[in-house]
Amino acid sequence: MRSLIDILDLSTQEIDELLATAQDIILNPQKYSEKCRGKKLATLFFEPSTRTRLSFEAAMYELGGNVLGFSEAASSSASKGESVADTVRVVSCYADIIAMRHPKEGAPLVASMYASVPIINAGDGGHNHPTQTLTDLLTIKREKGKFDHLTIGLCGDLKFGRTVHSLIGALSRYHNIKFILISPDELKIPDYIRNDILIKKAIPFEETSSLEEAMPQLDILYMTRVQRERFFNEADYIRLKDSYILNPEKLRSAKKDMCILHPLPRVNEITTAVDDDPRACYFRQALNGKYVRMALILKLLEVK
């Protein structure tokens, strides 16, 4: 039985296979519409979500399966003090696979030690978000056609932005990748990402606070929201929240085929005036999330 806790749990070959399945689902949805008949997905969301939870649910419905779960800790027995371990032991009796989001880093890993069905990490605190990374990779594959020879700008809250941490891990396994890490000093990537991935694997990277200086070099610009829910101090959030606001004027120096990604939700990081730019891929990215989660459910349930 396999779970997905960290994107590096998957080899690059397995990621290629998942993306190939997702692309086949896009082309031939009817072929997959009964694949999970009789199976149940539990979505255990201890933190708010729109895309991840609803795309998981849509994915299971489009595979012919069913969905149960909760969308906030307050409506589960966690509010009475039940542990994650006990919760997933019990939910394993009711469902064939579990997607879990939790504010505590490592909670899905703990869940995977106690569940008797596969656990999918749907985001754990400021740590990891592997299914967002699968979504990002499918989008890069469809928009750029490759993962090698790319300069990727990651902009905004690189400290608490879990999608960034997982994406750096995944992309650092490809060839001739360069990262430009654009953030205020207070929101730089954590040391474990800088030291254990970028420096250890000799991946070229620069750290800067200037989006304008980085822009002309970028093949991909990955914007992120400043993660208000992870700050200890509201004053710091207010000071930093509008550090980067992408607008059409700033895009004038960008490559004509640059791809703009954002895991969403956005607050002020990208003005709505950018939405009609053909380089704005973030709503297509959200759609890709459903297809890649369909492919992941099939893989973890070992459905042929």
Ligand code: CP
């Ligand atoms: N990208 C993402 O995780 O969005 P949600 O928080 O809405 O699930």
